[in-house]
Amino acid sequence: MFVDKNFWAGKKVFITGHTGFKGAWLSFILSNFGADVIGYALEAPTTISIFNLLKLTKMMHSIRGDVRNFMVLRKMIAQYQPEIVFHLAAQPLVLEGYNNPPLTYETNVMGTVNLLESIRRVDSVRSFVNVTTDKVYYNHEWEYGYRETDLLDGIDPYSNSKSCSELVTNCYTRSFFYDRQIAVSTARAGNVIGGGDFAEHRIIPDCVRAALKHEKIEVRNPHSVRPYQHVFEPLFAYMMIAEAQYNDPMYAGNYNVGPDPDDCITTENLVSMFCGLWGEGLEWTAKQIEQPHEASFLRLDCSKLKATFGWEPRWSVREALEKTIEWTKTYREKDRLIDCMSAQVEEYMNEVV
Secondary structure, three states: OOOHHHHOOOOEEEEOOOOOOOHHHHHHHHHHHEEEEEEOOOOOOOOHHHHOOOHHHHEEEEEEEOOHHHHHHHHHHHHHHEEEEEOOOOOOOHHHHOOOOHOOOOOOHHHHHHHHHHHHHHOOEEEEEEEOHHHEEOOOOOOOEOOOOOOOOOOOHHHHHHHHHHHHHHHHHHHHHHHHHOOOEEEEEOEEOOOOOOOOOOOOOHHHHHHOOOOOOOOOOOEEOOOOOOOEHHHHHHHHHHHHHHHOOOOOOEHHHHHOHHHEEEEHHHHHHHHHOOOOOOOOOOOOOOOOOOEEEEOOHHHHHHHHHHOOOOOHHHHHHHHHHHHHHHHHHHOHHHHHHHHHHHHHHHHHO
């Protein structure tokens, strides 16, 4: 099972967080598939963003709004009457969670409550996907991949707030949505790589910034092991889940979306691979700094997604880096980003697993 472009033509799709990295890519893909896309988000979180570079406001309905504002969010859901909703709006950074826990919980927990309550008050929604994170699990830092049945109890404020978002979603599903045939899933993905990510405190954006400035990359945690995947892997999985449960609610559930074990690598190996693929004499160095606790090892078991949908990752971490660098150098040379992005989407969809 995979994404059917024809399914999305004419579908009314509501996306929170559409100005962010993943949200902008999702908006671009669905708009190209012919969906009627409505986005609800704050301004783009970075000075340089895909959303602004592509002028996505011309391809979709773009609403400036905060998921913490229930009255405005409810009004927009009622006005547009979407059929499918993707929830990507979040405070997404571990370090910011330590710096500002109230904002993190207000956005990631009450933002989810506000959206679910808005959906509860309309009759149009048939499929809802809440995008969370691999950090929702209580992390023992063991070598085993976490399964959907493992304990949800993120340790730091960001991770914990996303665990709470999962629990809120499950509660609303049991309490309000089963009898109304609203299919609900949560999707837990880890670190993503792709062109156009300029976020702070993320390793590949740090690499990109250094490469564009011809500077040496500074790496904070070179020995941390993380699962890395191209942004298309989770985005197309989200669409696949939303489409499947729209057609048959039996597909609703909680799903891990991650790479194969070979693509769980150290930050050191990731950055070394980036330097080799970028060329131009790019180098990196380790930087020792004091920072709050962040898990050094985390991996997902994606057996459920594979067994349910026949899903498999399509691009390796090396291919993900190659596509990221292709996008970045297209941006640097001021070539047509929309052509580069469309070609990458087409290539990914045509890839044989």
